Amino acid sequence: MSRQTSGVDLDVKNVTVRFGGITAVNDATLYAKGGQITGLIGPNGAGKTTFFNACTGWNQPQTGTVRLGNQDLHGHRSSHRAHHGLGRTFQRMELFESLTVRENVRTGPAAFYSSFRPLGLLYSNRKETRQIRQRADQAMEHCSITHLRDKIVGDLSTGQRRLVELARAIATPFKFLLLDEPSSGLDVQETHAFGAVLTNWVRETGNGILIVEHDMALVSEICQQIYVLDFGKIIYQGTTKEALSSDLVKAAYLGEVSVA
């Protein structure tokens, strides 16, 4: 990964998303800095995925704005937001089971570059093909999965598949990533290694991450800032240390959970 100087910040203001009579996200405002990992936590059904969808254009909020650096993404489709560098992963992994690891990872940058052309994947030039290969190789290296590059993804363990998904995301020239429960299904050691990959990527590229995560040990290890959603509202914002010792946050979410 090449080291860059400064990343862009994600600036989300006053987002409200309603589904009929349900207000899934209620006037939520969040600022996530480039070069950092910001956590978005909250109980099941709090509105975290809906908030992500509003950021990436998967749903259109009733109110609110989304900016990435100096780009106003408000009202634009998800493809436009991806062009401007806002990437995401999903709660359920979306990998091509019958393709190899290398092929899966290459689909990220290939789709990104092709989306700038009217005929998409039909045409690509040599320079672009070289870039796609280089980016995929670097991302696999970064995620320590180079040795798996010729394996079929359907044959891999959950931990390895999570890394393939992450490698595909970071192989794509995104400036900011939204990760939805990316460590789900990993054991303690795999989670720790996964967290180190995220931390290194942010440090080396200057890019930012907003992560939805239920694993509080991982959150406390990698996040600098935390936002807490409860019933669609941001009820707390602060440094990770402050958030984890806040009575309000404990009452809403953490309960007696130990994060040591």
Ligand SMILES: Nc1ncnc2c1ncn2[C@@H]1O[C@H](COP(=O)(O)OP(=O)(O)OP(=O)(O)O)[C@@H](O)[C@H]1O
């Ligand atoms: N498409 C939809 N139509 C109607 N209601 C929805 C829709 N999507 C989400 N909801 C509702 O909005 C609320 C927030 O859901 P959301 O999935 O965003 O929560 P979450 O915090 O991501 O939950 P989890 O941690 O379980 O993934 C829930 O009450 C959910 O049932």
